[in-house]
């Protein structure tokens with residue numbers, strides 16, 4: 001657990017980077033610091049590994065004031081991932097990952113073996129090990145950066161905008177990987193981003209900051225989206241926050257109708273395996289009394305997977321369907337049934353407003369109305 005206890009940083013030129021932060025970062029969870037550029041996120045992160053020394057106040061790591069710990073030793077026990085990975089350009093991937101184990105005195109063979117395990121853990125092919133960083137894509141470099149941070153199995157990871165230099169698709173993949181790893185490893189993660197979508201996706205606890213590291217709100221993602229502390233936080237969260245909140249709620253238990261029957265005049269067509277192929281529309285109205293024998297066909301079918309997907313995906317499927325019904329499929333993409341739009345909306349009501357959802361264990365949801 002990390003505890004910031006009135007931790008402040010004023011630079012020699014008089015710039016007040018962080019005014020005096022009181023914050024608890026719970027064990028084994030992901031806490032995301034989010035806020036506008038220059039609000040002090042990186043400064044706060046670096047106070048933990050003593051790359052920045054507070055000018056007043058303290059940072060406690062498992063109860064110990066980090067100022068009293070040996071800085072080099074402290075850093076070896078903390079994984080640190082930065083934007084654009086920060087890999088050593090002259091070292092092969094395997095040796096980049098093995099850096100901290102080697103510093104800890106592991107012999108070369110053991111450190112390399114560990115590096116190969118880590119490569120697999122972050123989803124990179126074994127042959128990547130022999131390459132140099134410049135021979136990798138940006139996304140691959142970030143994965144190596146994460147592997148390097150995890151190499152000595154530190155309980156704490158500091159991540160400073162680790163995914164912001166890659167394109168949105170690669171970024172989403174890296175976020176998925178981090179979620180998967182975190183479900184397995186349960187590290188204490190302190191993650192900095194200026195992207196609220198990323199914060200909502202990754203955080204168990206989100207800390208919204210204003211200038212000078214003042215806390216605007218600390219909350220779990222659902223509470224933050226449903227109940228921003230004030231207008232400024234609401235503005236920072238942006239439009240569609242209600243819809244984005246649906247992405248935090250699983251689509252389960254929406255009653256389904258059989259897919260074989262026409263619905264609102266439209267019939268879902270499936271292939272021989274039962275996967276959807278399109279919507280067959282109703283016969284067109286006669287023109288000047290002459291019946292048309294052509295029907296309309298739509299070939300794109302938006303689907304959702306109950307249990308795995310969220311209410312946002314289910315709603316999207318319903319909105320995009322000409323029959324005004326979401327198409328539920330199993331994990332192999334085979335049709336399970338149709339969820340009429342009204343049933344999806346009922347599910348939204350049944351889930352209740354987000355404010356009623358319980359914060360995750362160990363997280364206190366608190367709204368501070370302003371920076372005071």
Ligand SMILES: Nc1ncnc2c1ncn2[C@@H]1O[C@H](COP(=O)(O)OP(=O)(O)OP(=O)(O)O)[C@@H](O)[C@H]1O
Pocket residue numbers: 011012013015016017035036037038039040041042043044194
């Ligand atoms: N060495 C320094 N000397 C003077 N001011 C500094 C120094 N380092 C940072 N600052 C200032 O401290 C404030 C906080 O900087 P910090 O990098 O922590 O912000 P940030 O929220 O991480 O920003 P960004 O999102 O743009 O990376 C900024 O106003 C910055 O200009």
